[in-house]
Amino acid sequence: MPDLHSLSEILLSRPNKPVELLALMQLIQAKYRYLPEEALRELASYLKLPLSRVFAVAGFYKALSLTPKGEKLVKVCCGTACHLKGARQIQGALEEKLKIKLGETGADGKLSLESVNCVGACALAPVVMIDETVFGKTTPKNIGELPLLT
Numbered sequence: 242m243p244d245l246h247s248l249s250e251i252l253l254s255r256p257n258k259p260v261e262l263l264a265l266m267q268l269i270q271a272k273y274r275y276l277p278e279e280a281l282r283e284l285a286s287y288l289k290l291p292l293s294r295v296f297a298v299a300g301f302y303k304a305l306s307l308t309p310k311g312e313k314l315v316k317v318c319c320g321t322a323c324h325l326k327g328a329r330q331i332q333g334a335l336e337e338k339l340k341i342k343l344g345e346t347g348a349d350g351k352l353s354l355e356s357v358n359c360v361g362a363c364a365l366a367p368v369v370m371i372d373e374t375v376f377g378k379t380t381p382k383n384i385g386e387l388p389l390l391t
């Protein structure tokens with residue numbers, strides 16, 4: 242279990258109103274790279290919400306995770322433009338290079354591989370993102386040149 246000593250600080254940064262649920266989940270996820278069960282229990286208590294509702298919301302949004310993510314997120318865009326320009330091949334090449342499947346995190350906890358829908362850079366399709374940085378015109382061959390993947 243992660244050290245949750247800063248959880249109180251996160252919770253107290255927002256009013257304890259149910260409407261703050263998603264915002265607080267995003268803050269918790271940003272801090273711990275996932276939503277630890279104990280943090281969700283504290284969150285439910287803070288907002289006076291049923292734990293089942295908190296878990297339901299956590300499971301609904303793709304951007305939220307109940308399992309730890311890697312330190313860096315590698316995202317392959319699977320939007321229409323990227324799909325038409327070979328996103329599947331990029332995904333396959335990334336899986337081979339990183340030795341993890343889409344949706345997984347490496348055993349060392351450094352990288353997670355995810356898919357994302359259009360990131361608004363269709364002219365650069367096919368696109369890969371590493372955290373918030375967009376890399377366009379990727380090919381199965383040139384993905385090995387991306388930072389962190391060399």
Ligand code: FES
Pocket residue numbers: 318319320321322323324358359360361362363364366368
């Ligand atoms: S579909 Fe990939 S950036 Fe738009």
